[in-house]
Amino acid sequence: xxxxxxxxxxxxxxxxxxxxxxxxxxxxxxxxxxxxxxxxxxxxxxxxxxxxxxxxxxxxxxxxxxxxxxxxxxxxxxxxxxxxxxxxxxxxxxxxxxxxxxxxxxxxxxxxxxxxxxxxxxxxxxxxxxxxxxxxxxxxxxxxxxxxxxxxxxxxxxxxxxxxxxxxxxxxxxxxxxxxxxxxxxxxxxxxxxxxxxxxxxxxxxxxxxxxxxxxxxxxxxxxxxxxxxxxxxxxxxxxxxxxxxxxxxxxxxxxxxxxxxxxxxxxxxxxxxxxxxxxxxxxxxxxxxxxxxxxxxxxxxxxxxxxxxxxxxxxxxxxxxxxxxxxxxxxxxxxxxxxxxxxxxxxxxxxxxxxxxxxxxxxxx
Amino acid sequence: xxxxxxxxxxxxxxxxxxxxxxxxxxxxxxxxxxxxxxxxxxxxxxxxxxxxxxxxxxxxxxxxxxxxxxxxxxxxxxxxxxxxxxxxxxxxxxxxxxxxxxxxxxxxxxxxxxxxxxxxxxxxxxxxxxxxxxxxxxxxxxxxxxxxxxxxxxxxxxxxxxxxxxxxxxxxxxxxxxxxxxxxxxxxxxxxxxxxxxxxxxxxxxxxxxxxxxxxxxxxxxxxxxxxxxxxxxxxxxxxxxxxxxxxxxxxxxxxxxxxxxxxxxxxxxxxxxxxxxxxxxxxxxxxxxxxxxxxxxxxxxxxxxxxxxxxxxxxxxxxxxxxxxxxxxxxxxxxxxxxxxxxxxxxxxxxxxxxxxxxxxxxxxxxxxxxxxxxxxxxxxxxxxxxxxxxxxxxxxxxxxxxxxxxxxxxxxxxxxxxxxxxxxxxxxxxxxxxxxxxxxxxxxxxxxxxxxxxxxxxxxxxxxxxxxxxxxxxxxxxxxxxxxxxxxxxxxxxxxxxxxxxxxxxxxxxxxxxxxxxxxxxxxxxxxxxxxxxxxxxxxxxxxxxxxxxxxxxxxxxxxxxxxxx
Numbered sequence: 001x002x003x004x005x006x007x008x009x010x011x012x013x014x015x016x017x018x019x020x021x022x023x024x025x026x027x028x029x030x031x032x033x034x035x036x037x038x039x040x041x042x043x044x045x046x047x048x049x050x051x052x053x054x055x056x057x058x059x060x061x062x063x064x065x066x067x068x069x070x071x072x073x074x075x076x077x078x079x080x081x082x083x084x085x086x087x088x089x090x091x092x093x094x095x096x097x098x099x100x101x102x103x104x105x106x107x108x109x110x111x112x113x114x115x116x117x118x119x120x121x122x123x124x125x126x127x128x129x130x131x132x133x134x135x136x137x138x139x140x141x142x143x144x145x146x147x148x149x150x151x152x153x154x155x156x157x158x159x160x161x162x163x164x165x166x167x168x169x170x171x172x173x174x175x176x177x178x179x180x181x182x183x184x185x186x187x188x189x190x191x192x193x194x195x196x197x198x199x200x201x202x203x204x205x206x207x208x209x210x211x212x213x214x215x216x217x218x219x220x221x222x223x224x225x226x227x228x229x230x231x232x233x234x235x236x237x238x239x240x241x242x243x244x245x246x247x248x249x250x251x252x253x254x255x256x257x258x259x260x261x262x263x264x265x266x267x268x269x270x271x272x273x274x275x276x277x278x279x280x281x282x283x284x285x286x287x288x289x290x291x292x293x294x295x296x297x298x299x300x301x302x303x304x305x306x307x308x309x310x311x312x313x314x315x316x317x318x319x320x321x322x323x324x325x326x327x328x329x330x331x332x333x334x335x336x337x338x339x340x341x342x343x344x345x346x347x348x349x350x351x352x353x354x355x356x357x358x359x360x361x362x363x364x365x366x
Numbered sequence: 367x368x369x370x371x372x373x374x375x376x377x378x379x380x381x382x383x384x385x386x387x388x389x390x391x392x393x394x395x396x397x398x399x400x401x402x403x404x405x406x407x408x409x410x411x412x413x414x415x416x417x418x419x420x421x422x423x424x425x426x427x428x429x430x431x432x433x434x435x436x437x438x439x440x441x442x443x444x445x446x447x448x449x450x451x452x453x454x455x456x457x458x459x460x461x462x463x464x465x466x467x468x469x470x471x472x473x474x475x476x477x478x479x480x481x482x483x484x485x486x487x488x489x490x491x492x493x494x495x496x497x498x499x500x501x502x503x504x505x506x507x508x509x510x511x512x513x514x515x516x517x518x519x520x521x522x523x524x525x526x527x528x529x530x531x532x533x534x535x536x537x538x539x540x541x542x543x544x545x546x547x548x549x550x551x552x553x554x555x556x557x558x559x560x561x562x563x564x565x566x567x568x569x570x571x572x573x574x575x576x577x578x579x580x581x582x583x584x585x586x587x588x589x590x591x592x593x594x595x596x597x598x599x600x601x602x603x604x605x606x607x608x609x610x611x612x613x614x615x616x617x618x619x620x621x622x623x624x625x626x627x628x629x630x631x632x633x634x635x636x637x638x639x640x641x642x643x644x645x646x647x648x649x650x651x652x653x654x655x656x657x658x659x660x661x662x663x664x665x666x667x668x669x670x671x672x673x674x675x676x677x678x679x680x681x682x683x684x685x686x687x688x689x690x691x692x693x694x695x696x697x698x699x700x701x702x703x704x705x706x707x708x709x710x711x712x713x714x715x716x717x718x719x720x721x722x723x724x725x726x727x728x729x730x731x732x733x734x735x736x737x738x739x740x741x742x743x744x745x746x747x748x749x750x751x752x753x754x755x756x757x758x759x760x761x762x763x764x765x766x767x768x769x770x771x772x773x774x775x776x777x778x779x780x781x782x783x784x785x786x787x788x789x790x791x792x793x794x795x796x797x798x799x800x801x802x803x804x805x806x807x808x809x810x811x812x813x814x815x816x817x818x819x820x821x822x823x824x825x826x827x828x829x830x831x832x833x834x835x836x837x838x839x840x841x842x843x844x845x846x847x848x849x850x851x852x853x854x855x856x857x858x859x860x861x862x863x864x865x866x867x868x869x870x871x872x873x874x875x876x877x878x879x880x881x882x883x884x885x886x887x888x889x890x891x892x893x894x895x896x897x898x899x900x901x902x903x904x905x906x907x908x909x910x911x912x913x914x915x916x917x918x919x920x921x922x923x924x925x926x927x928x929x930x931x932x933x934x
Contacts, residue, residue, distance in 0.1 A: 060883045066898030067891060071725050087727070087883035090894055094621035098415065099879075105417050106792040108799050110883055121621055169711070198619045227604060230619075231897045240706050241501045243604070261703040262713045355620065363606045 033152065038137040042080070044302030045137035048294035054083040059292040061088045062096055063115040065279070065313055072312035077299055084292050092230070094198055097121040100284070104130065109286045112293035115157060115279055118200035119341075120348030122280045126153050131282040134294050138301035145340075146278065146318045154282035155301060158315035161276040161338060162205050164268040165250035167239045179270045180213055183248055184220045191245040192226040193235050197358040204277040205249040206354050207347055208339040212272055221248070221361060228362035239265065249275070253314040256326040273337035279315065382843040386762060389752050396811045397774050400786035404778065407789065408629035414622050417793070426630035434613065434631065440523065441609040442638075444598070445591035447527035452535025452587050457573075457580060459684060460542040462677045465554070465572060467667040469674060474681045475543075479864070481688045482536035483915050485872045485892050488908045489533035490600035491901055492692030493520050495699060501707050503695070521605030529597045532688045534590055537816070537865060538583040544861035545579025545823045546572070548854075551666045564668060578650055579823035585646050586776065586819040592635050593779035595874065600896070610635065611779050618785065625785065632782030639777035643770060650826065693912075696905040705901035718906035731886040732911060734802060736918050738887065739870035742809045743863045749810075750817035750862065751855055754825050755847070757818070759833065769818075776815035780875025783812060788879040800882025808876045816869055817862045824858030871915050 035047035059077075063070055067090045074086035091099060093116050100114060114130075116122055125131060126148060135152040146156035164183070166176050177183050183192060195202040210218065227244065229235050232254030238244040240263050252274070255267045281300065283293045299305045306317040310325035316333050317324075324330040341347040412421030430438065462468050463475050481489065497504050497518040504518040519525060553575065557567040573580070595611040602612055610631050617624035617631075670677060699705050703713040722728060756762060757769045775783050787808045791799055798804040832854065836846040852859070874889040881890060888911050896904040 062883075067727075067894045068721060068725065068899045068903065071727060089881065089883050090898075091878075092619045092897075094619045094623055097621050098618070098623045101415055102417070102788065102792055103799075105415075106799070108792060110800050118621070196616070198616065198621075227606065229603065233896075233898060233900045237705055237901060238604070240704060240711070241498070241708060243498065243500050258704055263704045263706075264711060 033133065034135045034137060041298075043304040044298055046295055046298035047135070047137060048298060049291050050081075050295060053289070053291035053295040054081065056289040056292045057083060058085045058087070059289050059296055060110060060112050061086070061115065061296075062100060062111045062113075063088060063090055064093045064096055064117045065090065065115065069313035073308055076308035076312070077296060077305070080299065081295065084295075092198060093118045093121060093200055097125070100125075100130070101128075104286075109284075109288055111284050112287040112289050113281060113296055114284050115281045117160070117277065117279045118203075119278065119280065119344045120200075120351055122154055122282070123344055123348055125282075130285055132285040132287065132290070134283050134297060136294070136298045136301050138298055141319050141321065142301070143318060148282070154280045155297075156278035156318045157281040157300065157306075158279045158309055158313070159276050159318055159333065159338070160201055160279065160315060161252045161274045161336060162201050162249040163252060163274045164270060165236070165239060165247040165255055166245060166266055166268070167242065167264050168266045169264045170242050171245050173266070176266065176268065177246065178268060180209060180248075180272055181217070183246065184217070184224065188224055188246055190225050192224055192248050193238055193244040193246075194226045194228050194248050194362060195232070195235070196228045196230055196362070197355040198230075200277050201251060201275070202249055202358065203347075203351060203354050204275040204341070206358060207341055207350055208275040209272075212339075218357065218361065226362055228358075236263065236265065252331075253316075253325065256314045256330055260326060269331065269336060271337075273339040276336075276338040276340045278318070278340075382760075385752065386756055386760065389749055389756065390768065393749070393753060393768075393772065393814065396807065397771055397814065400783065400790040400811070401774055403789040404629050404633065404782065404786035407625050407786075408633050410626045410629075414625045417789070426626040427634065429627065430630055430634055434610075434627075437608050437610055437613045438631075438634070440602075440607055441592060441611075441635075444523050444527045444530070444607075444609060445588060445594075447524060448530035448535070448591040448594070449584060449588040451527060451531035452538045452591070453580065453584050455531060455535050455684065456538025456542050456583060456587075459539050459681060460546055461568060461572065462681060464543050464546040465551075465568075465668055466670045466677055467674055468670070468677045468681065470678065471667075474678075474685070477685045477689060478539055478681070479536060479868075480685075480912075480916075481533045481692075482540070482865070482868045483871075483919075484533070484692075484912045485596075485874075485889050485908050487596045487600065487892055487896055487904065488696060488912070489529050489688070489692055490597040491699070491896070491904065491908070492695040493525070493529050493532075494600055495695040495707050496520070496691060497525065498707065503707060506707070519605075521601050521607070523607060525605075526597050526601045526607065526609075527591075529601060530591055530594050533597075534594060535587060536688075537590065538587045540861050540865055541583040541586065541820050541823060542576060542579050544820060544858050545576040545827065547857045548824050548827045549575055554668065555666075558668075564670070567668075575827075576823075578826040581646050581649055582819045582823045585642050586815060588642060589639055589773075589776040589815070592638065593776070593781070593875070595779070595781060596893075599893075611781055614779060614781050618781070628782055628785065632778035635779065636777045639773065640770070643773055643777075647766065647769065693909070696909055699902055700905035700909055702902050705905070718902050719910070721903060722906045722910055727886055728888070728891050728907065731888045731891050732914055734805075734886060735871045735873075735888040735911075736915065738802065738806055738809060739867040740922075742806055742813060742870050743867040746810050746813055746817055746866055747821075747859055747863045750814065751821055751852065751859060752847075753814075754818055754821040755851060758822065758825050759830065759851075772814045772818045774815075775812045780812060780873075781878070784808075784876035784879040787811065787876055791880070799880075800885055802885045805877065805880055805885060805887065808880050809870050809873060812873070812876055813866045813869055817866055820862040820865055821855060821858045824855055824861075828854050867919075868915070871911075 038045040038047050061070065061074065070088045070090060074088060078084065078086050097116060100111060103110060131153040133152040139147055139151060139155055142155055148154045164177055226248060232251040235247050236254050236258045239247060250267065252267065255265055259265055281297065283297060287293045303319065303322050306319055306322040309315060310317060310322065314325040324332045406419060408426055409422045410419035411423040411425045412419055459478055463471055496502055497520040499505065499516045499519040499521060502518060505516050508517040554567050554571050557571045593611060595615065598609045598612045602609060614628040614631055617628040700718050701714050703715045706712050753772060757765050791804055833846055833850055836850045872889050874893060877887045878890045881887060892904055892907050892911065895907055
């Protein structure tokens with residue numbers, strides 16, 4: 001079993017810690033079409049026509065991120081380009097993607113840039129010709145796995161990771177689970193919460209831990225009667241109020257947010273590793289404001305855009321030159337053992353099986 | 367009419383027929399178009415994103431019986447419990463406030479309407495704080511006085527129904543009140559003179575006479591409960607209780623979305639509603655509910671003596687449970703850095719209000735919601751009054767079918783109807799998608815049942831002879847509507863206007879699917895905040911919304927003081 005686990009981990013896990021911009025620059029550009037003379041702006045380079053972007057005067061983002069964070073992120077962009085009015089739509093990944101596809105089918109083009117936290121949908125959208133290729137001068141600072149093939153269709157804007165969280169007021173550090181297997185202890189029965197099967201992160205947790213811990217692990221986990229919620233906000237809220245004791249697959253950015261507010265929480269990075277999934281951004285084909293979309297992507301992928309994202313949404317940037325969000329005690333990506341699917345196509349195909357099994361585990365099964 | 371110069375008969379323009387046809391044409395189009403898409407999607411057994419579908423079958427309906435039976439049973443159990451509670455509460459309060467001399471009637475009546483001003487999420491969030499298991503306030507107090515275990519658990523079937531009844535049952539109160547206000551007290555007085563007790567008078571005179579209002583409210587509230595989402599979302603999921611709306615929500619959030627399943631589930635509720643509406647029509651057809659005849663009357667309340675204070679206490683208890691405690695719980699939550707019911711670990715701040723007010727799009731969304739509410743309620747209520755007249759007063763063939771037609775949007779959960787509206791309007795060759803105009807049309811469509819049911823209860827009480835008298839005296843149809851029918855309908859029209867306005871401001875189901883980046887409304891923003899930003903910000907936003915709506919209504923009523931004296 002251990003040998004199987006080790007092989008599986010090696011096959012699946014992406015080596016994040018050893019990555020550097022220099023390595024990325026050595027990768028073939030895969031039909032990349034970077035413009036000849038990127039223009040140097042304040043803090044970033046752009047191939048976009050800034051004057052045309054300002055003349056378009058508007059930019060629309062469709063995203064799965066919390067509304068409050070989106071407003072902050074777009075306000076930071078708008079501060080630099082006050083002539084470009086920003087707007088957004090926020091929905092959960094599945095609903096957002098379905099909305100985009102329905103709009104395109106009806107030839108209603110309202111969105112410029114889309115962010116979706118589910119790689120399956122991103123790949124599907126790329127196959128459907130939904131993205132417009134635009135190679136940003138800032139993309140060279142991103143690892144190759146964070147970019148579409150060929151480059152320019154989509155790029156990871158941030159990375160979300162999932163560990164274990166508990167409330168130290170209700171669970172002592174000695175009693176707290178240290179590894180994923182500890183969650184099967186009968187003392188946690190009826191005291192664990194997770195996310196629903198619609199969550200890309202929860203799928204990531206399942207997909208990465210299944211080959212390591214085995215199918216039997218999740219069968220036994222189902223016996224613990226975990227409760228499923230839409231969002232990390234509800235998960236941490238229940239921990240704080242003592243309604244649950246443990247979060248399995250706790251979103252680290254949520255922990256940073258609640259901790260900063262003074263909530264009694266502790267986070268565990270199991271030695272096996274923490275599953276991680278990206279939030280991906282790309283310019284939509286036939287975007288109504290194509291120049292503003294390009295300008296936004298350049299700004300967003302630059303250190304200033306990524307810092308704005310870290311401040312607004314407390315998410316880790318895939319760029320190693322961008323500091324992690326939150327305070328000094330936030331663990332940077334380089335210190336984490338991240339477990340991320342190496343084959344996103346296989347990940348995408350696994351979704352129906354995962355959804356069925358996860359719904360059974362959390363009692364939402366049909 | 368003979369033309370004097372030519373001697374040829376020229377048909378006179380029949381305004382009644384023209385108006386009737388225009389109203390029916392518009393309403394029929396607005397309601398039937400999305401229904402066509404909904405039926406089509408429910409039969410889609412192929413790719414859910416294929417438009418139009420290419421594979422058809424009944425698998426989605428079969429799977430309800432095979433796989434979703436527990437969800438359907440949960441839905442029916444909760445809806446029945448909630449409807450019974452809401453109608454009991456609504457009838458009792460309406461009777462107290464319209465037929466008795468309870469002290470502080472006017473102020474109490476305004477307070478009764480408050481729960482309906484709030485977004486549906488508010489009540490559920492507040493009661494989760496008050497009666498949540500393990501750490502809810504009631505359980506904390508229980509443990510502090512030496513109790514063991516949980517004395518209250520809101521995450522149960524009864525808990526969900528309780529919250530629905532308290533917060534969505536206000537509509538029953540407003541609808542039944544409108545009927546009671548239109549009742550000639552002479553009938554009750556006759557019973558009293560003949561020696562009947564107050565209770566007997568209420569049960570044998572008042573109740574039968576307001577039966578159309580009560581039945582209409584029951585029908586409407588039951589449909590509302592079947593399609594209720596917020597309480598089931600906040601309270602059902604932690605208790606692992608899934609109802610049709612939460613199952614539909616899950617189906618539409620997943621990718622690929624299970625639209626077929628959602629549509630089939632929504633349409634299956636049609637059968638239930640069809641049966642309810644048929645029952646309602648049979649009851650109405652059998653009796654006479656006329657209470658407004660040519661004889662002048664002034665509503666006079668019954669003198670309840672000392673019992674008035676007991677009745678006052680009942681009203682005060684409702685206000686405490688549905689307004690004071692929930693707002694206090696939300697206020698407390700909105701002042702916390704992170705929402706917690708354990709006050710020992712709470713950290714206090716005003717930051718949530720600062721954040722909520724600084725969210726520019728949220729401000730715009732709130733303004734949009736209020737504008738849509740004003741517009742849709744004002745225009746809608748006129749068209750709905752005409753519809754009600756067509757259904758109950760005209761001699762048009764097939765008018766019974768129109769009553770079924772206008773109930774369609776209520777017979778399927780709002781979330782599903784929202785999807786159907788999206789499919790219908792997204793593919794229209796007019797550029798309405800993503801604009802507030804589309805939201806206005808969609809709101810009008812889904813508010814039809816609310817307006818028609820509220821107005822129908824009052825129309826049935828108006829003696830036909832009053833209208834016939836006007837016609838006999840030579841009034842045209844338009845003149846008769848303007849001078850006789852509409853003034854008599856005033857209490858119903860005002861109640862319908864208020865209900866539609868409030869329902870628009872808190873609308874969630876269709877808004878979630880039809881909102882565009884530049885056409886946002888407030889309810890989905892509040893649900894988004896609940897899902898992604900925490901209860902503390904949600905509470906602040908919900909309180910700001912409630913406060914703004916109340917201020918907007920006060921200003922409006924002051925401006926239109928003369929016209930809306932009833933609502934002062």
